[in-house]
Amino acid sequence: xxxxxxxxxxxxxxxxxxxxxxxxxxxxxxxxxxxxxxxxxxxxxxxxxxxxxxxxxxxxxxxxxxxxxxxxxxxxxxxxxxxxxxxxxxxxxxxxxxxxxxxxxxxxxxxxxxxxxxxxxxxxxxxxxxxxxxxxxxxxxxxxxxxxxxxxxxxxxxxxxxxxxxxxxxxxxxxxxxxxxxxxxxxxxxxxxxxxxxxxxxxxxxxxxxxxxxxxxxxxxxxxxxxxxxxxxxxxxxxxxxxxxxxxxxxxxxxxxxxxxxx
Numbered sequence: 001x002x003x004x005x006x007x008x009x010x011x012x013x014x015x016x017x018x019x020x021x022x023x024x025x026x027x028x029x030x031x032x033x034x035x036x037x038x039x040x041x042x043x044x045x046x047x048x049x050x051x052x053x054x055x056x057x058x059x060x061x062x063x064x065x066x067x068x069x070x071x072x073x074x075x076x077x078x079x080x081x082x083x084x085x086x087x088x089x090x091x092x093x094x095x096x097x098x099x100x101x102x103x104x105x106x107x108x109x110x111x112x113x114x115x116x117x118x119x120x121x122x123x124x125x126x127x128x129x130x131x132x133x134x135x136x137x138x139x140x141x142x143x144x145x146x147x148x149x150x151x152x153x154x155x156x157x158x159x160x161x162x163x164x165x166x167x168x169x170x171x172x173x174x175x176x177x178x179x180x181x182x183x184x185x186x187x188x189x190x191x192x193x194x195x196x197x198x199x200x201x202x203x204x205x206x207x208x209x210x211x212x213x214x215x216x217x218x219x220x221x222x223x224x225x226x227x228x229x230x231x232x233x234x235x236x237x238x239x240x241x242x243x244x245x246x247x248x249x250x251x252x253x254x255x256x257x258x259x260x261x262x263x
Contacts, residue, residue, distance in 0.1 A: 003044040009076035010100030033103035040107035091201035104242030124202035129190040154232040
C-alpha cells in the first residue's frame with residue numbers, strides 16, 4: 001500500500017529575502033513554524049530537505065528529521081526527489097512538496113490534496129488553488145494565476161492576469177479605490193498555491209525533463225510538465241489561504257498574524 005511522504009524543501013539563499021528559512025518569527029526560525037504546521041498533515045513521514053548545515057542543525061534541534069541535500073538543485077522539486085531517492089521510497093508513494101516559506105500553512109487543505117490523490121490513483125501530479133477577489137492580486141506578477149478545464153485539469157499557469165476580462169478595460173489604470181474587488185466574471189479566478197502532490201515515479205519523470213521554453217519565460221517550473229503533454233490536477237480551496245513569505249514585507253505581515261494569535 002502506498003504511503004504519504006511530506007517533504008519541505010528549504011534553501012538558505014534567497015534573492016528577495018536573505019537567509020529566509022532562519023528568519024525569526026517571535027523566538028523561532030521560520031522553517032520551524034513550517035515544520036510544526038506540516039507535522040499536523042495526515043502523512044506517514046515528514047522530512048525537511050535543506051542545503052545548509054546551519055539550517056539542518058536548527059531543524060534537528062527542534063526535533064524534526066532533516067536531510068542535507070545538494071546546493072545545486074534548480075528547484076524545490078529536484079530537492080524533494082533527492083530525498084525520495086535517498087529514502088528509497090516506492091514508485092507509487094505520494095510525495096507532498098510543502099514550500100519552506102509557508103508558516104501559515106493550512107494542513108486541512110493539504111489533507112484535501114492527499115485525499116484527492118488517494119481517491120484518484122491515476123493522478124500523477126496535483127496541486128492547490130484558491131480564489132482571487134482583489135484586482136491588485138490579479139495584476140500582480142508575483143501572484144501566479146491558473147486556468148483549468150471543466151474537470152479541474154490545468155490549462156495554463158501564468159504571472160499574467162488570466163483570463164483577462166477584455167470588457168472591463170485596463171484594470172491597472174483605474175483608481176485604486178474603485179478596483180479593490182474584481183469585476184464580476186462568469187469564471188472563478190484562481191491563484192496557484194505552490195504545494196504539490198506527486199507520485200514518486202511521476203516526480204522522477206518531472207525532474208528528468210529539460211527546462212521548457214515556457215518555464216524559462218515565466219519562471220514557473222510546473223509549465224515544464226504541461227509542455228511535455230502531462231496533466232496537472234487542481235484541488236480548489238473555496239476560501240482564500242494564507243500566503244507564503246517571499247519578501248521582507250511578507251515577513252512583517254506573517255509575524256503580525258502569527259504573533260497576534262499567541263497573545
